[in-house]
Amino acid sequence: MSERSRAERVASFFEGLWRDYVEITPSAEQIRLLFATDNPSLANDHVAFRTFDREPIAIQSLERPLLDLGYRRFEAYHFADKKLDAWGYVPADPAEPRIFLSELRTPELGRESRAIIDRLVEQLEPAIVESESVFRSGRPWAMPSWEDYCTLRTESEYAGWLSVFGLRANHFTISVNSLREPADLAGVVARVEQAGHRMNAVGGVLKGSPQALLEQASTLADRIVVRFGDGDPHEIASCYYEFAKRYPGPDGRLFQGFVAASADRIFESTDV
Ligand code: NI
Secondary structure (H helix, E strand, C coil): CCHHHHHHHHHHHHHHHHHHHHHHCHHHHHHHHHHHCCCCCCCEEEEEEEEECCCCCCHHHHCHHHHHCCCEEEEEEEECCCCEEEEEEECCCCCCCEEEEEEECHHHCCHHHHHHHHHHHCCCCHHHHHCHHHHHCECCCCCCCHHHHHHHHHHCHHHHHHHHHCECCCEEEEEHHHCCCCCCHHHHHHHHHHCCCCECCCCCCCEEECCCCEEEEEECCCEEEEECCCCCEEEEECCEEEEEEECECCCCCECCCCCHHHHHHHHHHHCC
8 A cells, every 4th residue: 555545544534533423422523613713733633442352343353454554553551440451553644643442351340241242242243343444333233222231331331332332433632732722731621611511520621741741631522312222212421522732752752652540531521
């Protein structure tokens, strides 16, 4: 694959992800417009996905289309309380977004939740991971019942979300570094709040620090009405928007990783 066709594939990958994301996260398009007008160079810092540690969609299989697009594994992260493992991926071209891919350690869940997840993943064809379109396949299994969703959500909010929304962008992230103004994260948050959007305040709205080389904040997820497998509609949290500012490390290069303590709280942007 030539560099030009690789870059075009990456661009169209993110365009498809964005269309799918704003469909269930209408606030994201409004928030993007708050900044896009003054900042034609507005860039995505990263996009994040959630999955189960089950084949055919465990990270080791699901990452293959990303590697084909030129991404490489950068650093592993672990979240003991949330029972998650994750990888940060860096792009072939630094102008492209980073990717954060996490998976739920299902063996650590209770028997009932494991059985529900078994019934979801057994509906998958192995060929699902053959192309990058897997990341906007949405829910690749039948909609769970409200009862099954509640069982999962009680044990793991992440599992509940994943059972309903499946494989798609869980959030996009505005790169504060790409903005002319506001140039700092506090200014970005102030503008988002002034426009009437609520921020995730768990552990403080502004997470991380210049010393940690990464500062982050996120909105609270939008809420949408979903019809569950047993036919009943319920309003639940869909996706959220994140904002990140990166700082150069001692070597003078911009920090490329993630800060586990901050990411841990950002996961809670889809909590009730
Ligand atoms: Ni993120």
